[in-house]
Every structure is written in structure tokens, then in C-alpha cells.
């Protein structure tokens with residue numbers, strides 16, 4: 528049984544994005560974005576190309592500084608932290624474009640993702656990821672020999688190795704065929720009922736319709752619903 532102290536609070540707010548604005552150079556892209564996501568909840572960010580969805584995730588993961596506003600995780604301010612601090616808090620980000628080391632094997636990529644843990648713990652966590660994602664058969668393969676769907680699974684595994692409390696996943700189904708879409712949806716279905724886990728997913732494909740609890744639409748960098 529998974530122990531979850533959050534269960535003691537019925538609506539435990541995992542992340543609270545408060546009135547954030549941000550942009551690139553002098554160009555403002557996000558304007559006064561506010562929303563909360565509670566543990567046990569999956570929120571879908573929707574909106575057209577260039578509306579600012581990926582930018583929201585980058586701000587949460589401290590890849591882009593805020594111009595205004597603040598972000599709280601479990602009631603503590605996190606917008607001044609860096610990504611490695613955020614991983615330790617249980618926040619993982621899986622970017623829109625696959626991020627893995629092309630010249631290293633699947634296992635080596637997982638080892639690098641898990642290098643903050645002791646050797647034994649890292650081995651256990653990698654085994655868990657293999658079980659969860661069915662990646663073991665690919666462990667010696669290098670990403671340049673993997674299909675797009677397999678690379679996506681590896682990127683997912685590099686996040687899941689941290690047993691996250693908050694997953695930020697940018698377009699999990701982009702470039703994925705029906706088989707791998709079903710596989711990724713099955714993994715989501717196996718984790719979405721975890722009361723300790725919150726997810727923010729950006730996705731254009733309708734196939735995610737059964738996994739989110741709430742939808743937030745962004746247009747021109749503002750929430751419109």
C-alpha cells in the first residue's frame with residue numbers, strides 16, 4: 528500500500544500558479560496566468576499552436592524566469608529554485624522534443640536520470656521503470672536506434688524514475704502511432720488514480736480525453752475559460 532500523507536487533506540493543492548507573466552527577450556508570451564492543480568488531478572492545457580502552453584510548463588520548471596507572479600508547490604515558493612532542486616521535490620518535466628543522450632544506451636540514459644540516488648536505489652528504480660514501461664528489452668539500444676514512440680517511453684521513464692508528485696508532460700502523444708498511443712495511455716491510466724500525483728499535460732490529440740479531470744484553454748498567452 529502506498530502511504531500518502533496528502534490523503535489527510537481532501538483537496539490538497541499540489542501546485543499553485545499565481546498570476547504569472549513571462550516571455551522571451553522583450554516579447555511577452557504569458558500574461559497573468561493563474562491556476563491550481565491538486566494531488567490526484569490531471570489537468571490538460573489546450574490551445575492553438577504558439578498560444579503559450581509549452582511556455583507555461585517551462586516557467587513551472589524554472590527554465591524561463593517569471594516576469595511577474597509566483598509559483599507555489601505544496602505551499603512553498605518554487606519559482607526561485609532550479610530544475611535539479613525541483614526534481615528533488617518530486618517535480619519532473621518531459622519536454623515536447625525528446626531529451627535523451629543519443630550516444631548512450633537506454634540503460635545509461637536511465638542511470639544518468641537517476642544519478643541523484645545511491646547505486647542500489649538507482650538500480651531498483653530502473654527496474655521499476657522497466658516493469659512499468661516494458662523497456663527492459665530495449666535497455667542496450669541507443670536512442671538513435673529507437674522509434675519515436677520508444678524514445679518517448681524512454682523520456683517518460685527518465686521522469687518516472689523519480690517517483691514524481693507532479694508530472695509536466697508536453698505532448699506525450701506527438702508523433703506516436705496508435706499502438707504506442709495505447710501504450711502511453713495505458714501507463715497514464717495506471718498512474719492517474721494515484722492520490723499523491725498531479726499531472727499537467729499539454730496535448731493536441733483527442734485521445735487523451737479519458738485521462739484528464741479538467742481542461743484549461745490558453746489563447747495568446749491568457750487563460751480563456
Ligand SMILES: Nc1ncnc2c1ncn2[C@@H]1O[C@H](COP(=O)(O)OP(=O)(O)OP(=O)(O)O)[C@@H](O)[C@H]1O
Pocket residue numbers: 551556574575576577578579580581582583623
Ligand atoms: N525560445 C523562444 N524564443 C523566442 N520565442 C519563443 C521561444 N519559444 C517559444 N517562443 C514563442 O512563444 C510563443 C508561445 O510558444 P509555445 O512554445 O509556448 O507555444 P505552444 O502553445 O506550446 O505551441 P505548440 O502547440 O505549437 O507547441 C510563440 O509565439 C513562440 O514563437
Ligand SMILES: [Mg+2]
Pocket residue numbers: 580581582623697
Ligand atoms: Mg508547445
